[in-house]
Amino acid sequence: MTSEATRLSAGDWARAALKAIAEGGLAAVAVEPLARTLGVTKGSFYAHYRNRDELITAALSEWGRSHGEDGLARFAAIADPAQRLRELLTVVVRAVQPLAPSVHLSLLGDRNDPRVKEAIGQVNRARLDLLTRTYRELGLSPDRAASRARVAYAAILGLLHLAQTDPDAPEPAVLADEAAAIFLASRV
Template structure:
């Protein structure tokens, strides 16, 4: 909880809205419950945003930024095989069983143009990273793009299973298996 005298930033509101989206999609973004979560009055919200739509746009922008920023740490790994292994491992090992996911929650709101754009941007950044890595591993551009799509689909599927199935194998075991599969030619 935030002390009422503590000044929240617009980013604080966007982050709590993003957590609400992960928990329940866009419908979960409501000013009064978010203010309670932050331990402030809704007046704090209006110091930063005119309305809920602005907050949703800011939360989605925060998600896109976080996703792109997260990829940057892998882009600096010179060895493409190690980059791919570490990327797969990081994604699957950081997923907590039954934990909410922004990406999965947004699928329920995929008809909203703001959501479509944010998901498209995140998907594009992730696919570009994977395709580039596969090109560096020696695949042709077309084959690298295809392999990137299959690997990304598997990552999303494994992430979904890890988050929704309490009996799923440990994320570390899934990461090791995924790395073995997606590092073969």
């Protein structure tokens, strides 16, 4: 167990809950197993949260922030839209690892939970907004930019899904190059 000097924060618990969600959805968030994983007693949990629902809400809020606007800020700051798109696609596709669990995909099984709907909606809106803005800056009309953003985002989510089930997927670098080539190919 951890010593008094190494107390866990509420954020540590939320991040542990996100790992559990990635591997098994909301049902995988349980205080005792998380405490064991973190090497602490349940008392540490109750120092930060009243119950499991509060932890899930905090974890989803953290995921929404880190994978939504806050997580995209470094890309949004890139002035050249072609470079922005290339870097975004490269980072996202290279992060897709064979058989790796995914919070986003795991949450889809709990998509009717209002907290999950809100978190996924927040992340989807931020990602689609950035992609749409990028395609607008590349010269596409508003409607085409929005459509292209949806197709690019769907491809990214599809690659994430395939990575969870396909141990023989091509190297992430190859996929990143292909994604950039496809989604930067036609600007009209």
